[in-house]
Amino acid sequence: MLLSDIIRENQFNSQEKNQAKNKLIENDKKYRLLAGKITEVIWALDLKKFQFDYVSPLVEQIVGYTPEEVVGIPLERFVRPDSMENVRELFHRRYQKTLLSPCIKPQTLDIGVYHKSGKTVWLEASARFYRNENDEAVGIVGVARDCTKRKQTEEKLRRSYDEIENQVNERTADLKKSQQELQDANTILKLLLEKKDENKLLFEKTVVSNVKELVQPIISKLSQSNLNEKQREYLDLLSENLNQITKPFLRKSPLQYANLTPTEVQIAGMIKYGKTTKEISALMNIGISTVDFHRNNIRKKLELKKKKVNLQIYLRSQEFGL
Numbered sequence: 665m666l667l668s669d670i671i672r673e674n675q676f677n678s679q680e681k682n683q684a685k686n687k688l689i690e691n692d693k694k695y696r697l698l699a700g701k702i703t704e705v706i707w708a709l710d711l712k713k714f715q716f717d718y719v720s721p722l723v724e725q726i727v728g729y730t731p732e733e734v735v736g737i738p739l740e741r742f743v744r745p746d747s748m749e750n751v752r753e754l755f756h757r758r759y760q761k762t763l764l765s766p767c768i769k770p771q772t773l774d775i776g777v778y779h780k781s782g783k784t785v786w787l788e789a790s791a792r793f794y795r796n797e798n799d800e801a802v803g804i805v806g807v808a809r810d811c812t813k814r815k816q817t818e819e820k821l822r823r824s825y826d827e828i829e830n831q832v833n834e835r836t837a838d839l840k841k842s843q844q845e846l847q848d849a850n851t852i853l854k855l856l857l858e859k860k861d862e863n864k865l866l867f868e869k870t871v872v873s874n875v876k877e878l879v880q881p882i883i884s885k886l887s888q889s890n891l892n893e894k895q896r897e898y899l900d901l902l903s904e905n906l907n908q909i910t911k912p913f914l915r916k917s918p919l920q921y922a923n924l925t926p927t928e929v930q931i932a933g934m935i936k937y938g939k940t941t942k943e944i945s946a947l948m949n950i951g952i953s954t955v956d957f958h959r960n961n962i963r964k965k966l967e968l969k970k971k972k973v974n975l976q977i978y979l980r981s982q983e984f985g986l
Contacts, residue, residue: 704808705787707720708803728779739751747777751773773788774815775788786812789807791804884949885947924961932979935975936979941959
């Protein structure tokens, strides 16, 4: 080969290399210009060192650091610890999936990063692995946009929800407390009313019982004695007045349902309070045999004739209003 041919070939190869180099420089300028115009931060991360290889210029507007301050710096210098834990866990999980299937769609994650001023900025980032010529995952490339306002709005909504939930819980607790207090008050009121009714019933029974057992036997005995006309009128008036006093307290007693006669009711009342046959005979001015006759009728009407039951105990157990 002639020297002139060798020189001509070297000139051609040099021109070809220069053209390729210029084309690469031009493409890089276009790429960086395009990256600078996009409203999202473009970034690339070295998978082994876990530090930035590239960050687009928009990063300075969002976090205050220039791309030169970010490139070559470990990721954890910029990311909050709580978010860093989520980032590592996500990358590790997706890296395992990438080994099985390279075609994995990017996944979005909210990441809290530190602004140069020290405040927290939230980025909505999505990323995927990129590979070398041996099809090995060697890095992560992705985009990120500022989502701080959205996160702040979400936080306000969460706090509002928590506040409302706390108010609802407090109101529910107050209502339960009021309901319990009302139930307790109703229980106490019910007990007081029951006690009042019991006291009223006991008073009525006491009045009726005292009149029948302590007063009426004496009136009955007096009525059978020798009284003049004037004395008998007073005695009848006394008996009528006593009936008017006890009339509001009278209730249908079990003895009345047993069809006892008034005399039997009177004798049953005396038996209930422990009066003997002799004492009843003297009080009512009737014979002992007559008292026994009425006692037998009372047992018969109460179906106690053939039962070994003490009549006094039975009458007391039934709480007859005698």
